[in-house]
Amino acid sequence: MSSFLLIIFMQIKPTSHYKRTIQLWLAALIMGMSACVTVKNPPVGQPFVYDSKIELKSDNISKEEAKLLKTNLAEFWVDSLRSPKVQKYFVAYKIVSPPVFDTASISKSIQFMDSYMNSEGYYQASFKDSVQVDSTTAPGQKRVTVTIYVDPNKAMIIDSLGYALEDTALERIALEKRGATAIVPHKTKFTKQNIADELDRLVKNYRNLGYYRISRNNLIAETDTTDAALLKLTLDPFEQAIKMAQAAARNKENPSAVVLIKERPPEDTTLVRSRTNDFIRYRVGHINFFPETGGTEIPDSLLHQLSQFPHVYQTRTGHISIYDKEGKFVPRPMLNHLYMRQGDYYSDTGFYKTINNLSAIGAWQQVDYRNYLHGDSVDMNFFMVPAIKQNVTVDLEGSWNTGDFVSSSNMFGLALNMTHRNRNVWKRAIQSLTNLRTGVELNLTKSSSYSNRLLQTLQIAGSHSYSFPRFITPWHIRSRNLDAIRTVVSVNGSYTDRKDYFQFRSFVTNWGYEWKKGNASWQYRPINFELYSLDVMEGLTQAMKYNPYLKNAFNTGTVLSQQLNYNITYPNKRFPGNNYFRFGIEESGTLFGLIPALKDEIYRYFRVEGEYIKHFDFDKTQLALRGFAGVGINYSGNADKFGRELPFYKQFIxxxxxxxxxxxxxxxxxxxxLQSDTSSTFRDRYGDxxxxxxxxxxxxxxxIGGVKFNGAVFTDIGNIWNIRKEESLPDAEFSIGRLGKDIAIAMGTGLRMDFNFVVIRVDFGLKLKDPARISNDGWMSIKHFTWRNHEFEDQMANNPITHKPLVRNNYGIQLGIGLPF
Incomplete structure (x- = not known):
């Protein structure tokens, strides 16, 4: 973390040689603290492990692979050679009760490391160790540093991959699908994981084609590293010796192996018949659903007490049965999420897809199963424990923001949320969600630059939605390859009263579809109707006189749009952590605007945004990165009615x-x-x-008491702009040539209180570079640092409502719930 602090600190632009000298001294102090390690409770008079290092020779491997190998090799030190360092004072470290040094532990560690290198394909790796004893740095202590030098040499490469299965059907399937293998002859390393992945791929293919009983235990990968030249027999022992020497040299220079996948022979000959059944193709037999299974009921017992169910539904073929006692569910949700048909060959994909989709509906809290073989078919039984049908939750939210809304003082917000959920509407597993929300924003210090009243903002909102566990469309959509399909209908309305400024009302309703494919989620709303109205009050009227741009910014009207959203989460390939990507598009008026009656009655705009988040997970720490970009264009024909910018409720902030x-x-x-920063009234900003x-x-x-306190250091870089140039708002439009000047940079630190169920966060940020700061090209000055920006104070008029002066802080304090990203 010291390196991270140093990088951020060095970005501060100096204004003199004196400031640069201070900056360099502080940088040296940070680096010095990072090198400081103290030892607590060391063994008296005995050498102890102070540090353990891995030095890897990386001549034959890439930098990324060398980094990964070095990181993983460090996990194979035996415990008696580990001295975990604990972070102290953020940048310094301490070692508590280090172990006594034992030379025998070195050979054990090398043995473990060699096994790991073999599993990664390095069968010719060599190891050397070095031990250094430091008895001068800390008098009375014998600090031992153990270093192991690892030379991986060349990795063994798979020369060829073949299949020699006794069952001709299995052999044929393996050959037909060999194009999907990840193993590329003469390129892929011979690693334990690569071979295991190939065996798993074969088993997955077989189980999806009806081989219900086959598993990894039925297959084996045989390898041969013998040089083919040695297979040519010769009676001359000297010639044979020369061949062996040449083969050994070739194997050392280019180690390779031939891999052959075969059926594993049974260890017990009495199990030959049982093993033969493993290679039989099974079909889907009878399917039973138990949608009202109790949480304490035993599935196997229910199968022996079928007569206790008063209601039994059977399909016309009689191959699907639904057993229930109270008739809480109609058959359709189960039949719509069944991805198998009687008589088809068994498929793992269809079986687990059925379980996962039934679980994702929300009407059942648990889905269990029992499968039984019946001749050459598999009878399946699904036991589904219903979730609590209805529940009500009440949440209280709080926020604190410096310089929020239309003021430059401290604002405290409170919001009360009440949610009612019904998980089984009309017995069809339809999800219903009703939400009521009321919130206020309070000026507790009554020091706002625009109003002395306690209540600054009042908001009331309500919403209601239905989620149907299927696609409802005029035509049939094939959804066998999709998961968690839903049709969602929602309606919501809200009322916002910004005291002395405006009263804003909204009504939004839409019809849309949601689904998943793999680890990606999609949401498409073909119909999204939004209606807004705005009552302008004295405060906003006065603000518009000082800032004419606000007349166009606060435009309202009707939106009839389509929305498409996509997001995906996936793990990092070479190190722990996850990635998240989100992309959204909205258009209004492109299609509906072609209707003559709607052409001049609805907004016409196009809006797109994307977000990417990446996490690097270390032992106890995490590095998180986020990037966001968004842009919208208003191309409505009637500029007087709809303005030239996006409606403010669609703009970016x-x-x-x-x-x-x-x-x-x-x-x-x-x-x-500088228009908004120097305004004495309304200071909210919205951009395209x-x-x-x-x-x-x-x-x-x-x-403390089960509550985890975590820290963070951060930097934020960005800004918002308009797309079109406005004479009344100079330097507000986006320009590549002015990007360096427009970019804002913040640096700060934060405290997170983790209560397991919720994280409360307080962040403190400094405006390292402020586009609204004229001096020093916007950069913070260390020599002339002030907590407030006093530029233009003598030129700015007081607020016409409160007659109070405007202030601009060089910092911000934020209270948040959960992590920012």
């Missing part, structure tokens, strides 16, 4: 607890325009474009 944290919510931008990059390093601090 920056600042607050989850964005540029040194700025209050909606208090950054537009570009490097946003770029943002966030970097955060997270680390543990301590725990």
């Amino acid at each position: 920056a600042g607050g607890p989850n964005s540029m944290r040194a700025w209050g919510l909606r208090q950054l931008g537009l570009g490097s325009s 474009m946003q770029l943002e990059l966030n970097l955060e390093y997270r680390y543990p601090l301590f725990s």
Whole structure:
């Protein structure tokens, strides 16, 4: 983390030689603290393990693979050669009760490391060890540093991959699907994982084609590293010796192996008949559903007490039965999510797809199964424990923001959420969700620059939605390859009263579809109807006089749009951690605007945004990165009615607890325009474009009573802009040539309190580079640092409502729930 702090610190632009000298001294102090390691409770008079190092020779491997090998090799030190370092004071470290040094532990560690290198395909790796004893740094202590030098040499490559299965059907399937193998002859390394992946691929193919009983235990991979030249017999012992020497040299220079997949012979000959049954193809037999299974009922007992069920539904073929006692569910949800048909060959994919989709509906909290062989068929039984049908939850949210909304003072927000959920509407496993929300924003210090009243903002909102566990369309859509399919209908309305400024009402309803494919999720709303109305009050009227741009920004109307959203989560390939990507598109008026009656009655715009989050998970810490980009274009024909920008409720905003944290919510931008920063009234900003990059390093601090306290250092980079140039708002439009000037940079630290079920977060950010700061090209000055920006104070008029002066802080304090990204 010290390196991270140093990088951020060195970005501060110096304004003098004196400042540069201080900067270099502080940088040296950070690096010195990072090198400081203290030892607590060392063995008295005995050498102890101070450090264990791995030095890897990487001449024959890539940098990425060398880094991965070195990291993993460190996991194979025996415990008596480990001295875990605990972080202290953020950058320094300490060692507590280090183990006594034992030379025998070195050979054990090398043995473990050699086994690991073999599993990674390095069968010719060599190891050397070095031991250094330091008795001068700390008098009375004998600090031992153990270093193991590893030379991997060349990795063994798979020369060829073949199949020699006695069962001709299995052999044919393996040959037909060999194109899907990840093993490439003469390129793929001979590793334990690569061979295991190939065996798993074969087993998956077989089980999806009806081989219900086959498993990894039925297959074996035989390898041969013998040089083919040695198979040519000769009676001359000297010639044979020369061949063997040449083969050994070739194998050392280019080690390779021939891999042959075969059936594993049974260890017990009495089990030959049982093993033969493993290679029989099974078909889907009878399918039974038990949708009202009790949480304490034993599935096997239910199968022997079928007469206790008063209601039994059977399909016309009689191959599917549904057993229930109270008739809580109609058959359709189960039949729609059954991905197998009687008489088809058994498939693992269809079987587990059925279980996963039944679980994803939400009407059942648990789905269990019991399968039984009946001749050459598999009878399946699904036991489904219903979730609690209805429940009500109440949540209280709180937020604190410096410089939020239309003021530059501290604002405290409270919101009460009440949610009612019904998981089985009309007995069809339809999900119903009703939400009521009321929130207020309070000025506890009554120091707002625009109003002395306690209540600043009042918001009331309500929503209701239905989620049907199938696609409802005028035509049939093939959904066998999709998961978690839903049709969602929702309606919501809200009322916002920004005291002295405006009253805003909205009504939104839409019809859409949701589904998953693999680890990707999709959401498509072909119909999205939004209706808004705005009552302008005295405060906003006064603000529009000082800032004419607000007349166009606060435009309202009707939206009739389509929305498409895509997101995917996937793990990192070479190190622990996950990736998240989200992409969204919305268009309004492109299609519906072609209807003459709607052409001049609805907004016509196109909006797109994307977000990428990447996490690097270390032993106890995490590095998180986030990138966001969004842009929207309003191309409505009637500019007087709909304006030239996106409607403000569709625009982008920056600042607050989850964005540029040194700025209050909606208090950054537009570009490097000073119009909003120097305004004495309404200061909220909305833009048609946003770029943002966030970097955060997270680390543990301590725990108190089960509550984990974690720390973080972060930097936020970004801003919002308009797309079109406005004479009344200079320097607010996006321009590549002015990007360096427009970009804002924040640096800060934060505290996270993890209660397991919720994380409360407080972040403190400094405006390292502020586009609204004229001096020093926007960069913070260390020599002339102030907590407030006093530029233009003598030129700005007081608020016409409160007659109070405006202040601009050089910092921001944010209170948030959960991690920012």
